[in-house]
Amino acid sequence: MGRRPGHPQGDGGGVSGSDSRKGDGTRVVGAGRRKEWTQGIVNPPVWRASTILYDNVAELRANAGRDTHHRLFYGRRGTPTQWSLADALTELEPGAAATFLYPSGVAAVSAALLSVLSPGDELLLADSVYDPTRSFATGFLKRFGVTTRFYDPMIGGGIAELIGDKTRAIFMETPGSLTFEVQDVPAIVAAAKARGVVTLLDNTWATPLLFPAIEKGIDLSILACTKYVAGHSDVMLGSVTATPDHWHQLRATSFQLGQTASPDDAWLGSRGLRTMALRLKHHGEVALEVARWLETRPEVARVLHPALPSCPGHEYFARDFKGAAGLFTFILRGGNEAARAALIDGLELFGIGYSWGGFESLAIPVDPERIRTVVPWQAEGPAVRLQIGLEDPADLIADLAAGLDRFRAAQ
Numbered sequence: 001m002g003r004r005p006g007h008p009q010g011d012g013g014g015v016s017g018s019d020s021r022k023g024d025g026t027r028v029v030g031a032g033r034r035k036e037w038t039q040g041i042v043n044p045p046v047w048r049a050s051t052i053l054y055d056n057v058a059e060l061r062a063n064a065g066r067d068t069h070h071r072l073f074y075g076r077r078g079t080p081t082q083w084s085l086a087d088a089l090t091e092l093e094p095g096a097a098a099t100f101l102y103p104s105g106v107a108a109v110s111a112a113l114l115s116v117l118s119p120g121d122e123l124l125l126a127d128s129v130y131d132p133t134r135s136f137a138t139g140f141l142k143r144f145g146v147t148t149r150f151y152d153p154m155i156g157g158g159i160a161e162l163i164g165d166k167t168r169a170i171f172m173e174t175p176g177s178l179t180f181e182v183q184d185v186p187a188i189v190a191a192a193k194a195r196g197v198v199t200l201l202d203n204t205w206a207t208p209l210l211f212p213a214i215e216k217g218i219d220l221s222i223l224a225c226t227k228y229v230a231g232h233s234d235v236m237l238g239s240v241t242a243t244p245d246h247w248h249q250l251r252a253t254s255f256q257l258g259q260t261a262s263p264d265d266a267w268l269g270s271r272g273l274r275t276m277a278l279r280l281k282h283h284g285e286v287a288l289e290v291a292r293w294l295e296t297r298p299e300v301a302r303v304l305h306p307a308l309p310s311c312p313g314h315e316y317f318a319r320d321f322k323g324a325a326g327l328f329t330f331i332l333r334g335g336n337e338a339a340r341a342a343l344i345d346g347l348e349l350f351g352i353g354y355s356w357g358g359f360e361s362l363a364i365p366v367d368p369e370r371i372r373t374v375v376p377w378q379a380e381g382p383a384v385r386l387q388i389g390l391e392d393p394a395d396l397i398a399d400l401a402a403g404l405d406r407f408r409a410a411q
Contacts, residue, residue: 046081047079047081081263089239108223111240113136121167154181154183172202173205175313177205180304182306203221209277211321300404305328331379332407337365338410
């Protein structure tokens with residue numbers, strides 16, 4: 001089959017042909033658009049399939065014995081629609097081997113962990129991780145016979161002291177999706193590699209455009225593609241991008257779990273990806289403008305935004321990241337639950353709902369003290385997490401100003 005110049009054939013999951021020298025916009029526009037996937041159309045068609053037909057029994061048996069990566073075999077193994085998006089995500093991670101898609105970000109986290117952990121192993125998990133990741137570790141993995149030890153996300157190279165004989169994997173999330181500590185990924189990766197420990201990173205906040213995880217030494221980079229990749233709050237989708245040493249085990253585990261993403265969702269993910277660089281730029285610029293404005297308000301005690309010097313781990317953000325995304329938290333000065341609710345309930349441009357990364361702004365109350373176990377959460381007042389969408393910054397600021405006025409009046 002023919003291919004577009006610079007695109008790997010990929011039948012065996014070989015190292016990506018990504019050219020990180022190209023601009024982000026150029027990379028997301030061209031990634032994953034091989035002729036064999038698009039058939040000469042700009043966007044890959046939606047290939048929906050369960051059964052794949054063979055010409056004869058000999059062909060059926062021969063195909064069953066071949067590597068089915070990027071080969072039609074059975075619908076659960078994928079079609080060019082899924083392969084196109086997976087290829088694109090691999091191309092955004094220099095040094096990666098391949099990407100596997102999942103029906104949600106949580107499914108991606110679960111499959112990635114199960115691909116490297118066995119009963120009797122120990123997992124080191126950052127205390128700031130996404131709550132469903134924590135729940136999977138303390139629920140399923142515990143029943144599965146895996147021990148989880150939580151660690152201070154700011155531990156950096158000190159994590160070497162926690163690595164024991166049974167430690168198999170270290171899971172990071174930088175920044176944390178509620179409290180936004182930025183981890184010293186290179187130091188943790190160095191400690192892990194010295195002991196032969198696998199590293200996993202939930203890179204949903206930054207995406208590979210802002211933090212090229214595989215290039216930084218991570219073994220398995222995880223995205224909730226529901227967020228910035230899809231970008232329109234209408235898709236549940238996840239991905240794991242792996243290094244050559246870990247791709248085959250990830251694929252085998254995922255197939256054994258029966259994990260797959262629907263072609264319709266993969267198509268929506270591919271469509272969203274084409275504008276991700278532009279959207280991230282707007283999300284990041286406006287979020288930082290809003291965050292800096294919030295710092296000036298007397299009702300606000302602290303703003304937890306990685307690009308601000310006051311955020312824990314800001315020095316690592318400045319060193320390792322190419323920019324900021326649109327999600328952050330601010331801490332109110334005093335007040336109670338009712339005052340925080342008054343602030344949020346009256347907002348006109350911010351929806352109240354979970355997830356983020358879409359074109360619309362969101363605001364939710366967050367209570368980290370309920371889930372932290374290693375470093376107790378202490379704050380001057382209640383916390384609010386903002387997802388900054390694609391609206392004009394002046395309008396968002398005016399909406400938040402009215403909300404802070406309601407907060408002050410409700411105290």
